[in-house]
Amino acid sequence: MATLGPESARPPLGSSPLVQAHIGSANLPPNRGLERALEEAAASGVLNLSCRKLKEFPRTAANHDLSDTVEADLSKNRLTDVPSEVCHLVALETLNLYHNCIRSIPDSIISLQSLTSLNLSRNQLGSLPACLCGLPLRVLNASNNKLVSLPETIGQLQRLMELDISCNEITALPRHIGRLKALRELNVRRNLLCVLPEDLADLPLVKFDFSCNKVSTIPVCYRKMKQLQTLQLENNPLQSPPAQICIKGKVHIFKYLSIEACRMLPHGSST
Incomplete structure (x- = not known):
């Protein structure tokens, strides 16, 4: 009669609580986590579909009432377009599409008339549609795309x-940007700007980043x-201002600009 060795004395595979829990989760339907997110969104108004390798909006979302969704996070997926279903969420206030493969924004986004925050960063956008400027946006992030320009209607974003x-290929800022x-x-960092619009001087800017461009002159205004x-x-x-002035900081830069402004005035005039 064979004796039981250490291997034979071990409990059957799956009898420990840890292994049983793992097997239990593995036996869940693969889309159960997705369904749970949709259920939570219907209850809370917050839709979190981040990091799910999605190439399209979940088809089962039609089984849930998402009409009151105010915040949607679809970041870090594999979307190549803005899902049409998202544009039907008319109560949306915040939309995060960060880090997808989106190449264009549909005109139907104009239906999101409650949208105040839009993150389009790290996509493949070559342009932004004019209709985007018809939204009540307070925050717009379109960094790390392939933009070469901004819509002339940008001034409508009052x-x-x-x-x-930042981190695009924009060569010039539209003249109506001074209407914001x-x-x-x-933040216009890492673009191809050579000239800064004078109209920016009239804006209540607190932070302004135009580093890593091709700007040679800061307007005296x-x-x-x-x-x-x-x-x-x-x-x-x-x-x-020259580099030796710029490295000293904002106070010295503004002092330089003030002196330059005085030099440019006709003799006998005052600022």
Whole structure:
């Protein structure tokens, strides 16, 4: 009669609580986590579908009432378009599409008339549609895309407070950007800008980052930016003010601009 060795004395596989729990979760339907997220969204108004390798909006979402969804997170998926289902969530206030493969924004996004925050960062966008400027946005992040320009209608975003278009291929800012009278933060870092619009001087900017561009001159009217607290301008071929002034910081830059403004005045005039 064979004796029981250590291997034979072990409990059957799956009898320990830890292994049983693992097997239990493995036996769940593969889309159960997705269904749970949809159920929670129907109850809470917050839809979290981040990091689920989605290539399209879940078809089973039609089985849930998502009409009161105010926040939707579809970041870090594999979407190539903005799902049409998202544009039907008319109560949305926050939409996060960060880190997908989206190449264009549909005109139907105009139906999201409660949307105040939109994150389009890290996608494949070559342009932004004009209709986007018909939304009540306060925050717009379109950084790390392939944008070469902004829509001329950008000035219609009268409530916009934060605009991040850093890490694109934009060569010039639209002339109507000076109409963004609520804008507090502007990030145009890592683009191909050679000229800064003078109209920006009239905006209540608190933070302004135009580092890593091709700007050689800061307009003298920028000395009027009284609310500006943070100014990032490194890695530009600046000549006016010269580099030795710029490295000393905002106070010295503004002093230089004020002196330049006086020099430009006709003899006998005052500022």
